[in-house]
Amino acid sequence: MTGTDDVLVKISGLGKSFKRGTETIQVLDKLDLAIPRGDFLALMGPSGSGKSTLLNLIGGLDRPSQGTIEVGGERIDQLSGSRLAAWRARHIGLIFQFYNLMPVLTAQRNVELPLLLTRLSRAQRRQHAAVALDVVGLSHRSNHYPRQLSGGEQQRVGIARAIVADPTVLLCDEPTGDLDRKSGDEILDLLQALNREQGKTIVMVTHDHHAAERARRTLYLEKGQMSTEPVA
Amino acid sequence: MKYFNLVWSNLKRHKLRTLLTVLSILVAFMLFGYLSAIRQGFNQGISVAGANRLVVRHKVSLIQLLPESYEARMERIPGVNSAVHSTWFGGVYQKPSNFFAQMPVQPEQYLDMFPEYVLPDDQRAAWLATRSGAIAGKVLAERFGWKIGDRIPINATIWFKKDGGATWEFDLVGIYTGAEKNTDTSGFFFRYDFFEETRGKWGSGQVGWYTVRIADPARAAETAAAIDQEFANSPAETKTEPEGAFIQGFANQIGNIGQIMMSIVAAVFFTILLVAGNTMAYSVRERTSELAVLKAMGFSDRKVLGLVLGESMLLTCLGGGLGLALAWLLISLGDPTRGSLPVFFFPVREMVIGVGLVLGMGLIAGILPALRAQHLQIADALRR
Numbered sequence: 196m197t198g199t200d201d202v203l204v205k206i207s208g209l210g211k212s213f214k215r216g217t218e219t220i221q222v223l224d225k226l227d228l229a230i231p232r233g234d235f236l237a238l239m240g241p242s243g244s245g246k247s248t249l250l251n252l253i254g255g256l257d258r259p260s261q262g263t264i265e266v267g268g269e270r271i272d273q274l275s276g277s278r279l280a281a282w283r284a285r286h287i288g289l290i291f292q293f294y295n296l297m298p299v300l301t302a303q304r305n306v307e308l309p310l311l312l313t314r315l316s317r318a319q320r321r322q323h324a325a326v327a328l329d330v331v332g333l334s335h336r337s338n339h340y341p342r343q344l345s346g347g348e349q350q351r352v353g354i355a356r357a358i359v360a361d362p363t364v365l366l367c368d369e370p371t372g373d374l375d376r377k378s379g380d381e382i383l384d385l386l387q388a389l390n391r392e393q394g395k396t397i398v399m400v401t402h403d404h405h406a407a408e409r410a411r412r413t414l415y416l417e418k419g420q421m422s423t424e425p426v427a
Numbered sequence: 428m429k430y431f432n433l434v435w436s437n438l439k440r441h442k443l444r445t446l447l448t449v450l451s452i453l454v455a456f457m458l459f460g461y462l463s464a465i466r467q468g469f470n471q472g473i474s475v476a477g478a479n480r481l482v483v484r485h486k487v488s489l490i491q492l493l494p495e496s497y498e499a500r501m502e503r504i505p506g507v508n509s510a511v512h513s514t515w516f517g518g519v520y521q522k523p524s525n526f527f528a529q530m531p532v533q534p535e536q537y538l539d540m541f542p543e544y545v546l547p548d549d550q551r552a553a554w555l556a557t558r559s560g561a562i563a564g565k566v567l568a569e570r571f572g573w574k575i576g577d578r579i580p581i582n583a584t585i586w587f588k589k590d591g592g593a594t595w596e597f598d599l600v601g602i603y604t605g606a607e608k609n610t611d612t613s614g615f616f617f618r619y620d621f622f623e624e625t626r627g628k629w630g631s632g633q634v635g636w637y638t639v640r641i642a643d644p645a646r647a648a649e650t651a652a653a654i655d656q657e658f659a660n661s662p663a664e665t666k667t668e669p670e671g672a673f674i675q676g677f678a679n680q681i682g683n684i685g686q687i688m689m690s691i692v693a694a695v696f697f698t699i700l701l702v703a704g705n706t707m708a709y710s711v712r713e714r715t716s717e718l719a720v721l722k723a724m725g726f727s728d729r730k731v732l733g734l735v736l737g738e739s740m741l742l743t744c745l746g747g748g749l750g751l752a753l754a755w756l757l758i759s760l761g762d763p764t765r766g767s768l769p770v771f772f773f774p775v776r777e778m779v780i781g782v783g784l785v786l787g788m789g790l791i792a793g794i795l796p797a798l799r800a801q802h803l804q805i806a807d808a809l810r811r
Contacts, residue, residue, distance in 0.1 A: 256723055256806050256809070257804075257805070257806040276727070277727050277728070277729070280722065280725050280726065280728070281725060281727070282725075284724065284725020287723075287725075289724070291720070291809075295717070295809075297436070297717055297720075299437055299440045300433070300436055308433075308721070311433070312724070312726065317429065
């Protein structure tokens with residue numbers, strides 16, 4: 196913890212249900228959660244427990260069925276589609292399990308993508324992207340396409356893309372899930388450094404206890420409910 | 428403009444597919460441009476036909492002759508300023524494939540009636556002074572390499588000479604140009620008095636049709652009716668119509684070429700629209716997750732719609748633009764029939780329509796995939 200009561204993400208009575216045919220599946224139910232600024236939270240739980248759904252809701256990628264989500268004091272569950280998109284551009288950095296880089300763009304261009312939504316000039320975008328690639332140690336690979344990079348390097352590009360616009364929260368969905376142990380450790384080192392040295396608030400969904408150990412704290416999600424201990 | 432690189436990179440994703448689609452669009456628009464020029468060639472004259480000119484022909488058909496004496500009677504009809512006759516000669520220069528129109532006319536009256544044929548004064552004077560004199564249009568003279576002073580032999584197929592001979596010889600005394608870009612300068616005119624005194628007995632004193640200048644274009648229908656009334660119940664009744672309609676009718680003798688061509692182009696366009704639409708639909712479907720990632724980053728629904736539409740527009744603009752440019756290049760090489768299409772150019776109006784069709788095709792081909800991308804649910808798409 197950061198040792199401060201500065202709550203960045205505040206979730207109250209959150210519920211999310213999906214319709215599958217005539218059946219309604221309640222994935223999250225009356226969930227309350229507070230994430231302080233500067234936290235590195237690992238979310239664990241079995242498949243289908245709602246971890247990714249919760250991550251999507253915090254990131255404004257999906258809308259809750261019930262409850263409220265406040266990020267930095269702003270009720271994102273009440274924002275219109277276009278305002279929510281603009282909010283995501285300003286506040287959210289996303290890191291995916293399968294990197295989700297654009298295969299037709301170089302590493303540099305991939306990292307520049309979020310900056311297209313800013314007022315930065317082309318030269319400034321290039322400069323920012325170069326800095327982000329430097330942070331993840333990939334300056335020398337900036338002109339390579341994703342297919343020319345290893346899995347670990349692609350995930351580093353993904354992290355550079357996530358941090359380039361200096362978002363408020365980094366949301367990571369199984370960031371090491373597609374990597375071998377060594378590459379995974381490098382990615383976790385990077386996330387830890389971003390959290391400790393730059394104070395980035397990180398929420399990471401993972402199945403891997405080894406990865407979760409790197410977080411400041413771990414919460415377990417099962418059957419739509421949150422706990423600090425895994426359900427036996 | 429800052430999104431251009433993203434749009435362009437997506438088009439380069441499947442280079443072969445993009446190339447084939449661009450080529451198919453290119454061919455369609457090249458065909459459109461080239462056929463537009465051919466259609467213009469067939470319809471030449473209609474667009475510039477004088478609103479104050481009527482054409483009077485035999486009521487039964489164009490090939491039936493009218494008496495030469497009608498000219499004076501027409502000029503007495505209220506609303507008619509002047510009348511001038513023309514006759515189809517239909518001769519052959521060297522070989523039948525060297526087709527061009529030849530007509531005996533009254534030089535002064537004819538040039539007055541058609542001011543779009545521009546003949547220098549000295550050549551005009553030479554024509555009036557030379558009974559066997561003839562003038563040729565610039566396109567025609569260039570086609571056969573004629574120059575003033577040449578003797579042009581033409582073999583008759585309709586109008587044989589009094590002595591039974593078929594070869595008529597004319598002295599080229601002038602080369603006329605066109606006042607407008609689309610003025611036909613492929614004609615060959617010689618003197619009617621020379622024609623009348625040289626031709627055999629058949630058809631003597633008869634002419635093909637009349638062109639009449641009227642005082643008030645707003646009363647064209649009334650004047651046309653008065654002309655036809657004048658010759659009603661005579662052995663040679665007339666049918667009077669505006670010059671544009673006459674030229675259209677003349678062109679339609681070999682079918683409505685314009686309509687046939689545009690039907691072909693429409694069918695080609697429809698097919699290409701399906702091809703381009705299919706390309707875009709595939710392109711969007713195969714990168715659903717990438718579009719979802721863009722939205723997750725903060726690209727709004729409208730931006731994603733714009734990106735996909737931009738891609739579709741770029742695809743059709745590339746193919747369509749190149750197609751229209753290639754058509755222009757081919758058209759500028761000249762009439763492919765070497766003479767059958769005396770007016771052959773890419774009309775500006777058709778060019779503008781072409782550009783409109785390019786944009787329209789881009790919009791229609793891209794709109795459904797773009798709407799699909801716009802309405803993509805991020806969380807659902809990322810799960811796929």
